[in-house]
Amino acid sequence: MxxxxxxxxxxxxxxxxxxxxxxxxxxxxxxxxxxxxxxxxxxxxxxxxxxxxxxxxxxxxxxxxxxxxxxxxxxxxxxxxxxHPIPLDTARELHERLRAALPGALFAVETGERQVAQSTFFQQGVHYGDPWTFLEPGDDLIAAADAVAELIVRVPGSNGTDMYEATRGIELPGVGLWHWGSFPEIECTAAExxxxxxxxxxxxxxxxxxxxxxxxxxxxxxxxxxxxxxxxxxxxxxxxxxxxxxxxxxxxxxxxxxxxxxxxxxxxxxx
Known part of the structure; x- marks a missing residue:
């Protein structure tokens, strides 16, 4: 070779x-x-x-x-x-569609410099310290982020494969969804x-x-x-x-x- x-x-x-x-x-x-x-x-x-x-x-x-x-x-x-950020309007629509498809889901936004999250559940399984911003229930997740590199969704007790199957019907132009097999998370990025x-x-x-x-x-x-x-x-x-x-x-x-x-x-x- x-x-x-x-x-x-x-x-x-x-x-x-x-x-x-x-x-x-x-x-x-x-x-x-x-x-x-x-x-x-x-x-x-x-x-x-x-x-x-x-x-x-x-x-x-x-x-x-x-x-x-x-x-x-x-x-x-x-x-x-x-x-390649996800445009904020697109991220907001994606957030709403994922909430409908995945009852009980928790969300976070990776801005490239920090994570804005709805729950400390996102700290589980992380090898490194992070600058976290945790929101109060009902706070606007997308409004709290100045940029969206990734929209991250976790469903406690589920797994990535099942989550991905539940979201197959979400075809939003300009975004892609990725899963991690057994890990209960989907990551969404710009299509590019x-x-x-x-x-x-x-x-x-x-x-x-x-x-x-x-x-x-x-x-x-x-x-x-x-x-x-x-x-x-x-x-x-x-x-x-x-x-x-x-x-x-x-x-x-x-x-x-x-x-x-x-x-x-x-x-x-x-x-």
Whole structure:
């Protein structure tokens, strides 16, 4: 396999362990790839602040595409370029439709700099501290946000697959809905904010074609990236949608599946 020009990887469930940290093996593999002239980019649902709060990441990344493609984050300068917000009027209509489709749902807005949430339930399962704004019951969620990178909905006691099925009838122009399998959450972004489109744009700015990109992922929101890249790998234990979109499989995140592939490529290059 020829040496790629870009390595693109999801973070949670792919590059990072369950504790939200970067293992020494994955760190070394990415750093070695960069020393061979390969560009490395994280493509993640995380906001920029949740990338730079993992101290091991910045030294081994050239950039991070955040909020599923809404924001491009420069890891060196810690600056963010907000490219694809959901228009506030669209976010408001989407909020109303989701409330009707998902009784008992709780909502939050990711602005790129903070989360505005209706419940502390959104803090569960989060690996990093966040600047939260919690609203009183009945407060206007959309009015409380100055920008909408993601509209996030959770239904306690449900799961992402069932939630996604319940919202299939919501076809609002300009937005896309993503789920996380068993995790009881749906994330909504602008239609242009997909991992595949955002990665393609980032690569085009650097004169890199899809054929020269290797991508790694594990969830439905990784599908567009896995399908676009010239070579793609679904992690061990990945969601079936990610497996179907990828060219190949690698080990699970717990076994440093990303490093396994990078190491094999670099060994071939050295030979």
């Amino acid at each position: 020829p040496l790629p020009k870009v390595i693109a990887t999801d973070l949670d469930g792919t590059l990072l362990g369950r504790d939200g940290r970067l293992s020494p093996r994955n760190q070394k593999a990415l750093q070695t790839a960069r020393e061979h002239g390969v560009l490395t980019v994280a493509v993640t649902a995380r906001a920029p602040r949740a990338v730079y709060r993992v101290p091991e990441l910045s030294p081994v990344l050239d950039a991070a595409i955040c909020c599923t493609g809404a924001i491009v984050y420069d890891t060196a300068t810690r600056t963010a370029d907000f490219r 904010a997909t991992k595949g489109l955002a990665l393609a744009s980032w690569c085009a700015d650097r004169g890199v074609d899809a054929a020269d990109v290797i991508a790694f992922g594990d969830m439905p929101n990784d599908v567009s990236m896995l399908a676009w890249a010239g070579r793609s790998y679904a992690m061990g234990g990945a969601h079936p949608d990610a497996v179907a979109a990828a060219d190949d499989r690698t080990g699970p995140a717990a076994d440093d599946g990303v490093a396994q592939v990078i190491e094999a490529i670099l060994e071939l290059e050295a030979a």
